[in-house]
Structure formats: structure tokens, C-alpha cells
Amino acid sequence: MDCRVIGLALAASLSMTIGEFIELQKLSTDELRARFSLPAGCDPAVTASTPDAAHSRLTVGVECRAQPPAQAPAPRPGPRTRP
Secondary structure (H helix, E strand, C coil), X not given: CCCCCCCCEXXXXXXXXXXXXXXXXXXXXXXXXXXXXXXXXXXXXXXXXXXXXXXXXXXXXXXXXXXXXXXXXXXXXXXXXCC
């Protein structure tokens, strides 16, 4: 049996204002990694939700998924020969 680890997902949640969330969304992937001290192999994703529309604060989730390893292109088949 061949078992391989496909990826690792890390997640965190925090509370911030709507303005802070908008500024967070403007950050590049590298800036998000730096802001949350994420490893270079992470592909961060940011989402937000609010429990009550009357509140000015959001619950923000930061998820860090492991980037899939780069795959080499499939070898091109050579000329076929008949046996």
C-alpha cells in the first residue's frame, strides 16, 4: 500500500473591522505570509463572516494550504517501432 501526504491545511481565525479586512484583502500572497508568519510553502486564503450585520466587526479566517509540488511535464513518446 502506497500512502502519501497530499497537503497540510493550517487555519486561524481572528476578529477585525470591515476596514481592516479590506486592507487585508489588498495584500499580496507574499505579504499575507509575512503578516501571519506563514511558511513559504503555504498558499494563504482569507475569508470573512459576520454573526450580525449590525456589528462592524468580522470573524476572519486565514487558511494556509500546502502548495502542491510542481510536476514535471510528461515525457513525450518517442517513435514507435514494430517488433
